[in-house]
Amino acid sequence: MTTIKPTDSELEILNILWDKGPCTVREVHEVLEKNKDAGYTTTLKLMQIMHDKTLLKRDISAKSHIYSANVSQEKTQGHLVKRMIDNVFNGSASQLVMQALGQHKANAQELDEIRKYLDEIEGKK
Numbered sequence: 001m002t003t004i005k006p007t008d009s010e011l012e013i014l015n016i017l018w019d020k021g022p023c024t025v026r027e028v029h030e031v032l033e034k035n036k037d038a039g040y041t042t043t044l045k046l047m048q049i050m051h052d053k054t055l056l057k058r059d060i061s062a063k064s065h066i067y068s069a070n071v072s073q074e075k076t077q078g079h080l081v082k083r084m085i086d087n088v089f090n091g092s093a094s095q096l097v098m099q100a101l102g103q104h105k106a107n108a109q110e111l112d113e114i115r116k117y118l119d120e121i122e123g124k125k
Contacts, residue, residue, distance in 0.1 A: 004071050004079040010050055013043075014069050014076065022059070022068040 006014060016031045017023060029043040047067055050056040059066040081096070089095040106114070 004055075004076045005083075006050075006055060006071075006076065009046055010055060011076075013047060013050065014055065014071070014073070017056070017067065017069040018073045022066045024064045024066060026064070028067070 016028050025044045029040050032038045051058050056067045057070045085093055085096050
């Protein structure tokens with residue numbers, strides 16, 4: 001199994017494709033341009049590199065190539081969180097959670113979801 005290690009820029013593109021589904025380079029570029037100064041050719045080159053790294057799939061049957069994510073959002077998030085826990089929090093998931101909750105004010109719905117998840121985990125033990 002290959003390890004999923006997208007760069008920050010690659011992760012931005014993956015997030016767009018996970019949200020919108022299959023897109024042309026132009027469609028991805030239009031979303032990126034809303035938040036940062038990015039050249040079209042830079043977006044194109046990055047997506048070609050991502051295809052070479054098998055992060056993206058490319059459908060060349062139409063005039064404009066259509067790209068889609070070749071890695072799942074859940075798996076990618078899992079790899080990134082595991083890497084962060086190992087590298088930043090010395091293997092401690094509880095330190096990650098406490099830091100995340102200390103830096104981000106969770107709303108009531110998020111806290112309810114966290115409690116429900118913790119109850120499910122405890123029920124499986």
